Amino acid sequence: xxxxxxxxxxxxxxxxxxxxxxxxxxxxxxxxxxxxxxxxxxxxxxxxxxxxxxxxxxxxxxxxxxxxxxxxxxxxxxxxxxxxxxxxxxxxxxxxxxxxxxxxxxxxxxxxxxxxxxxxxxxxxxxxxxxxxxxxxxxxxxxxxxxxxxxxxxxxxxxxxxxxxxxxxxxxxxxxxxxxxxxxxxxxxxxxxxxxxxxxxxxxxxxxxxxxxxxxxxxxxxxxxxxxxxxxxxxxxxxxxxxxxxxxxxxxxxxxxxxxxxxxxxxxxxxxxxxxxxxxxxxxxxxxxxxxxxxxxxxxxxxxxxxxxxxxxxxxxxxxxxxxxxxxxxxxxxxxxxxxxxxxxxxxxxxxxxxxxxxxxxxxxxxxxxxxxxxxxxxxxxxxxxxxxxxxxxxxxxxx
Amino acid sequence: xxxxxxxxxxxxxxxxxxxxxxxxxxxxxxxxxxxxxxxxxxxxxxxxxxxxxxxxxxxxxxxxxxxxxxxxxxxxxxxxxxxxxxxxxxxxxxxxxxxxxxxxxxxxxxxxxxxx
Numbered sequence: 001x002x003x004x005x006x007x008x009x010x011x012x013x014x015x016x017x018x019x020x021x022x023x024x025x026x027x028x029x030x031x032x033x034x035x036x037x038x039x040x041x042x043x044x045x046x047x048x049x050x051x052x053x054x055x056x057x058x059x060x061x062x063x064x065x066x067x068x069x070x071x072x073x074x075x076x077x078x079x080x081x082x083x084x085x086x087x088x089x090x091x092x093x094x095x096x097x098x099x100x101x102x103x104x105x106x107x108x109x110x111x112x113x114x115x116x117x118x119x120x121x122x123x124x125x126x127x128x129x130x131x132x133x134x135x136x137x138x139x140x141x142x143x144x145x146x147x148x149x150x151x152x153x154x155x156x157x158x159x160x161x162x163x164x165x166x167x168x169x170x171x172x173x174x175x176x177x178x179x180x181x182x183x184x185x186x187x188x189x190x191x192x193x194x195x196x197x198x199x200x201x202x203x204x205x206x207x208x209x210x211x212x213x214x215x216x217x218x219x220x221x222x223x224x225x226x227x228x229x230x231x232x233x234x235x236x237x238x239x240x241x242x243x244x245x246x247x248x249x250x251x252x253x254x255x256x257x258x259x260x261x262x263x264x265x266x267x268x269x270x271x272x273x274x275x276x277x278x279x280x281x282x283x284x285x286x287x288x289x290x291x292x293x294x295x296x297x298x299x300x301x302x303x304x305x306x307x308x309x310x311x312x313x314x315x316x317x318x319x320x321x322x323x324x325x326x327x328x329x330x331x332x333x334x335x336x337x338x339x340x341x342x343x344x345x346x347x348x349x350x351x352x353x354x355x356x357x358x359x360x361x362x363x364x365x366x367x368x369x370x371x372x373x374x375x376x377x378x379x380x381x382x383x384x385x386x387x388x389x390x391x392x393x394x395x396x397x398x399x400x
Numbered sequence: 401x402x403x404x405x406x407x408x409x410x411x412x413x414x415x416x417x418x419x420x421x422x423x424x425x426x427x428x429x430x431x432x433x434x435x436x437x438x439x440x441x442x443x444x445x446x447x448x449x450x451x452x453x454x455x456x457x458x459x460x461x462x463x464x465x466x467x468x469x470x471x472x473x474x475x476x477x478x479x480x481x482x483x484x485x486x487x488x489x490x491x492x493x494x495x496x497x498x499x500x501x502x503x504x505x506x507x508x509x510x511x512x513x514x515x516x
Contacts, residue, residue, distance in 0.1 A: 345404060366462040377462040383497075386453055387460025390440075393406040396463040 043143040043303050044337040045085070051136040052127035054080040055374035063378050065363040066331050070341040071348070072367035073398040077374035078341040079103070081367055082215065082307040085339055088137035088149040089213040089305055093180045093194045094203050096122060102217035102309075114175035114196050121194075121201065122178045125151055145211075146185045154179035157193050211304035214297040218310035218341075222293045224282060228266035230296045232259045242333075246295055246326050250319050251288055257281070268292065290314040291323065298330040298338065311340040312347040320350030328354065328361060339365075343395070348388050355385030368396045407464035409436045413472045414454050417446045424474060448475050448484075452491040459497050471498070 047062040055077045070078045087095050100121070110117040127133035131153050138148040153176045175196065182190045194203045216222075234240050244257050255271040262269075262280060269278040270288065282289045290313070297306045315323060331338050342348065355362040362381035367374060379387075379394070387394050415421040421439050428434050440454050451473055459465050473492075477484040485501075492500040 364460070364462070368463050377466070379460055379462045383456055383460030385460070386457035390454075390457040391404050392457055392461050393404045393464070394461060 043141060043145060043335055045089075045139045045305065046142050047140045048085065049136075049138040050081075050084050052133040053084045053125060053135040053137055054127065055369065055372065056080065056084065057127055057373045059374070059376050061365065061376050061378050063363060063380060064337075065381060066361045067327055067338045067340070068363045068365055069348070069351070069384075070339060070365045070367060071343075071395040073369075073396065076367045076369040076398055078367045079218070079309055080374065081365070081376065082309055082339055082341060084137050085139065085305065086213060086215050086307045088139050088147065088182075091182055091190055091192075091206055091209050092203065093122075093178075093192050096125060096180075097201065098215075100124075102215075102220045104219055118175050118177065118196060122151075141185075144185050148183045150181045150183075152179055152181070153177070154193060212301060213304045213306070214301045215307045216293060216297055216309065216311075218313060222282065222289050224267055224280075225265050227293055227296050228259045228268045230300050231257070231268055231292075232266060234296075234299065235259065243292070243295055243299075246330070247288070247292060249326070250291055250322055251285070254288075257292075286314045287316060287319065291319075291326075294323075295326065295330055298327070298336045299334045301336045302334040303336070305337040305339060308338065308340040310342065312342050312344040317346045317350070320347050321353075324351040324354045328358065345395070348394065352385050352389040355381050356389060359385055364394060366394065366396050369398055405438075405440075407438050407458070407461045407468065409438045410467060410469040411435060411472065412438045412440060412458060412468055412470075413474060414440045414451055414458075415474050416448050416476060417441065420474060420476075448487070449491075451475070451488055452495050455492065455495045455498055459495075 044066060045064055047060070047064065049061075050056045050059045052058075070081060072078050083099050087099075110120070112120075123129050123131070125135050127135070135151040136148065138146070140146045155176055157177050157179065177193045177195055179191055179193045184190075190206060192204055192206055194201050196202075231240060231243065234243065240257070244254070247257060248254050253273055255273060256278070258269050258271075258278065259266050260269040260278065261267070268281045270281045270284045271278045272284060281292060294306075294308060294311070297308070311323075312320065327338055327340070330336070351362075359381035362384065364379040364381070364384035366377040366379060368377070369375070377396075384394060413421075413424060415424060418441070421441070425439065428437065440458065441450070455471070458468075458471065473488055475484055475488050489500050492498050
């Protein structure tokens, strides 16, 4: 056997990676894919910078693509990465309070000083829970829609005490509030400073967002009424068929999907052949409900992003390959960028053929932690697809 | 489902196939004294034509790849070391993510009946 000696020879080329935009051939190839609804260039986040957000000290990501799959060990910051992107993309501090609920915090009556209550709501967003570590998240978009978010204790903001007739809660004394400051590509600033009141947290009104990013948390219940309302909106515009087709592609026995009123609320109902009456989708199947939730979120967040934590949960492994196809098809049709976290090797393997077929449409984000600091490695779809297809481990473990 | 291969070490050796891989592993085992080494090929890419795919896949391990200090490619020269070198080198070059060698180095043939 010949031997090639690999030492001491000149290097001709250094490692380079140029990010690419989404491929154009998907709609022609994937089953069920239809003509794109987009009329302009695809919008998406191309790069991200995160400073001092939760366990992230300083992280930059470039070369993001249409579908970004996040992997990593427990507790390294996968969910925090989704949260950072979501709160920077959206425009409301209320989102930070949702993070607490999604992570499993219950809402007992708050006690302690005003500052303790306030810190309990927001300080966990700061790196090392240090007030001096000011979170900053900057996303660079492809359609002049770049924006940044800075979160800081605003010593310039006076404490406002509620002016009402009820006895004041003793805790509502002086405290330093936190300001959320978003800046868009033109430099326009939107600020919001939530305040404690006797009845709870008061968030000043903010301009409505034109592009509504969405988040599917790993632990939160699926939004039954919201799903039904969104489906109804698409149905009114005659666009419900693609959802029904996608659901029937996964669950061929579904006869119909409709919005019905259940206990006074709109609920998605499904008709199954073995039961005479329709039934709420959440009773029919958790996986069915999960898939419908994902598709509706992608469609609702047209022109912006959908963030999905633990995407594989509740979905049988045999349905994973088609789920990958549907993610890409819906993302393409609705001009929505997807960030999805997963622990599942089965799920990754199911996506490998599609990633290898459309490498420019996929990116793998490896979240890892060293010495308690989270960081991200961006792996282009070409490399990620080949690695997963080769059974090479991409879900990096925590390193102490 | 095949076992997942975790790249854990600083050296990775790419072979043409599992037979070569086992042969090299045995040599290393007998010789001893070498640091721990990871081996490819994995399950789907094998053969002297697929080193480029192995290299693309190896880079896809991300953080594990960043810890690698050296990749050794072992290919059968078929008594044509120069052309084999060029063939493998062109695969490395086509991947674009790795440095590669301009020239090759091989042991001079000592006897006509024994290949170099």
